[in-house]
Amino acid sequence: MAKPVSIEVWNPNGKYRVVSTKSMPGTRWINLLVQQDCRVEICTEKKTILSVEDIIALIGTKCDGVIGQLTEDWGETLFSALSKAGGKAFSNMAVGYNNVDVEAATKYGVAVGNTPGVLTETTAELAASLSLAASRRIVEADGFMRAGLYDGWLPHLFVGNLLKGQTVGVIGAGRIGSAYARMMIEGFKMNLIYFDLYQATRLEKFVTAYGQFLKASGEEPVTWRRASSMDEVLQQADVISLHPILDKTTYHLINKERLSKMKKEAILINCSRGPVVDEEALVEHLKQNPMFRVGLDVFEDEPYMKPGLADMKNAIVVPHIASASKWTREGMATLAALNVLVCIFYTHITHFVC
Ligand SMILES: NC(=O)c1ccc[n+]([C@@H]2O[C@H](COP(=O)([O-])OP(=O)(O)OC[C@H]3O[C@@H](n4cnc5c(N)ncnc54)[C@H](O)[C@@H]3O)[C@@H](O)[C@H]2O)c1
Ligand SMILES: O=C(O)[C@H](O)CO
Numbered sequence: 001m002a003k004p005v006s007i008e009v010w011n012p013n014g015k016y017r018v019v020s021t022k023s024m025p026g027t028r029w030i031n032l033l034v035q036q037d038c039r040v041e042i043c044t045e046k047k048t049i050l051s052v053e054d055i056i057a058l059i060g061t062k063c064d065g066v067i068g069q070l071t072e073d074w075g076e077t078l079f080s081a082l083s084k085a086g087g088k089a090f091s092n093m094a095v096g097y098n099n100v101d102v103e104a105a106t107k108y109g110v111a112v113g114n115t116p117g118v119l120t121e122t123t124a125e126l127a128a129s130l131s132l133a134a135s136r137r138i139v140e141a142d143g144f145m146r147a148g149l150y151d152g153w154l155p156h157l158f159v160g161n162l163l164k165g166q167t168v169g170v171i172g173a174g175r176i177g178s179a180y181a182r183m184m185i186e187g188f189k190m191n192l193i194y195f196d197l198y199q200a201t202r203l204e205k206f207v208t209a210y211g212q213f214l215k216a217s218g219e220e221p222v223t224w225r226r227a228s229s230m231d232e233v234l235q236q237a238d239v240i241s242l243h244p245i246l247d248k249t250t251y252h253l254i255n256k257e258r259l260s261k262m263k264k265e266a267i268l269i270n271c272s273r274g275p276v277v278d279e280e281a282l283v284e285h286l287k288q289n290p291m292f293r294v295g296l297d298v299f300e301d302e303p304y305m306k307p308g309l310a311d312m313k314n315a316i317v318v319p320h321i322a323s324a325s326k327w328t329r330e331g332m333a334t335l336a337a338l339n340v341l342v343c344i345f346y347t348h349i350t351h352f353v354c
Pocket of ligand 1: 095096097116117119123171172173174175176177195196197198243244245246249250271272273297298320321322323
């Protein structure tokens with residue numbers, strides 16, 4: 001018998017039972033569920049990452065739908081438990097769903113949802129922030145000031161890279177990759193090179209039009225190029241940002257060999273998923289190339305960092321906060337609740353991951 005898990009309950013007499021494995025920002029998502037006659041149970045256990053056993057205890061013997069988190073392992077065991085409890089719906093509160101086995105969900109008749117779109121700009125803004133922080137060495141310089149080491153202006157003090165006129169490389173030019181590219185092009189007049197399995201037509205049209213606008217204003221126009229291989233991006237770009245999904249094709253997409261193809265003073269940003277980068281190889285590369293810089297929001301063995309990474313001055317590390325704006329997090333919670341409601345009321349839906 002699994003240990004009971006502490007919960008908070010809304011609308012105790014609701015007809016449908018919906019469980020959220022975490023408290024989520026705002027109340028709109030709770031109100032939406034309550035208005036549709038759901039009893040909402042929110043896990044209040046003081047534990048950041050719930051185990052499969054904890055979630056089985058939360059699901060119990062009757063559960064119509066669950067809102068879960070990217071830190072949880074939604075595979076065969078949980079979908080089988082949810083299905084046994086009469087559950088028809090699961091939504092990840094995330095756009096990435098590499099923690100969800102969609103095939104297993106389909107086998108047990110549970111529809112799966114995710115939360116795309118509402119986090120696009122917020123995530124792209126963090127990638128842009130990390131790009132700026134890395135190029136102008138902001139975190140290093142902040143540490144230097146706080147340590148009381150500043151004793152006057154010097155021509156060589158914290159010299160970084162100018163972004164204007166340089167090339168931004170985007171790997172995975174989907175929603176977030178394209179939004180990031182626009183920020184870097186519009187904001188800093190960078191040229192674009194990108195690699196994706198599909199053509200990013202809207203992005204290309206935007207850069208063409210912006211280039212024409214700049215030219216008409218007497219400025220140097222920006223340019224774009226769709227690379228035929230990822231290596232072209234690695235060799236040519238000054239700042240490279242990773243935005244693909246995590247799957248078999250993108251696991252360790254950046255490895256020792258590929259790092260060696262990048263410019264010595266390049267900047268690498270990862271706001272996608274940790275395992276897209278071979279983090280051990282990255283630590284070694286950072287040690288060998290002090291002018292190479294990285295900005296990381298995600299880690300291979302999250303929440304841990306590979307040995308040595310925390311000591312590297314040329315690395316900026318933040319704890320998976322790319323989608324962490326109030327508007328976005330409330331939007332993700334609302335979308336996750338709507339996903340579950342749609343699946344409870346339209347039971348023929350099997351999956352609609354976007
Ligand atoms: N750090 C965070 O907090 C955070 C926030 C949001 C999203 N994410 C991650 O970002 C990912 C992308 O989100 P999105 O909304 O832009 O998704 P999206 O589906 O719009 O974009 C992903 C792009 O990657 C491309 N792609 C897939 N395989 C590829 C490959 N092998 N090589 C090159 N490109 C490839 C796809 O064609 C697509 O254009 C999510 O799956 C998630 O893992 C992280
Ligand atoms: O995939 C996602 O949505 C992020 O990692 C968290 O917002």
